[in-house]
Amino acid sequence: MAPPLMEPSHGEVDIVNLQVRYAPHMPLVLRGLTCTLPGGMKTGIVGRTGSGKSTLVQALFRIIEPAVGHIVIDGVHISKIGLHDLRSRLSIIPQDPTMFEGTREEQSGST
Numbered sequence: 819m820a821p822p823l824m825e826p827s828h829g830e831v832d833i834v835n836l837q838v839r840y841a842p843h844m845p846l847v848l849r850g851l852t853c854t855l856p857g858g859m860k861t862g863i864v865g866r867t868g869s870g871k872s873t874l875v876q877a878l879f880r881i882i883e884p885a886v887g888h889i890v891i892d893g894v895h896i897s898k899i900g901l902h903d904l905r906s907r908l909s910i911i912p913q914d915p916t917m918f919e920g921t922r923e924e925q926s927g928s929t
């Protein structure tokens with residue numbers, strides 16, 4: 819059984835020399851990314867199309883395995899965190915989230 823995340827969870831994400839490719843014969847998409855996402859706050863990731871934002875998210879969720887490097891959350895290597903624990907504790911707001919469009923009609927007397 820996978821060990822639980824350390825409690826209370828601070829939420830610091832350490833990304834160390836992350837190198838990710840989609841297949842062995844394909845070039846690296848992430849070429850040695852190292853950074854720390856502080857716990858307790860929201861972090862925005864920006865970059866032009868194709869720069870690897872979604873790829874990073876897939877590595878965080880362990881949808882793709884890095885070729886080199888690793889990700890640590892609160893001191894625990896994500897490969898040691900159960901998939902359900904990992905995925906249920908990460909919140910991602912993608913680009914172009916569906917927001918309300920247009921004007922909102924005021925309605926009175928109904929809910």
Ligand SMILES: Nc1ncnc2c1ncn2[C@@H]1O[C@H](COP(=O)(O)OP(=O)(O)OP(=O)(O)O)[C@@H](O)[C@H]1O
Nearest residue numbers: 840844847865866867868869870871872873874913
């Ligand atoms: N499933 C895949 N197989 C092979 N290559 C892929 C795959 N998904 C993405 N790529 C390639 O990886 C690179 C990074 O793509 P990624 O989708 O991570 O970029 P992004 O920053 O999320 O872009 P966007 O802003 O358009 O969403 C691009 O060169 C893309 O073509």
Ligand SMILES: [Mg+2]
Nearest residue numbers: 868871872873
């Ligand atoms: Mg994307």
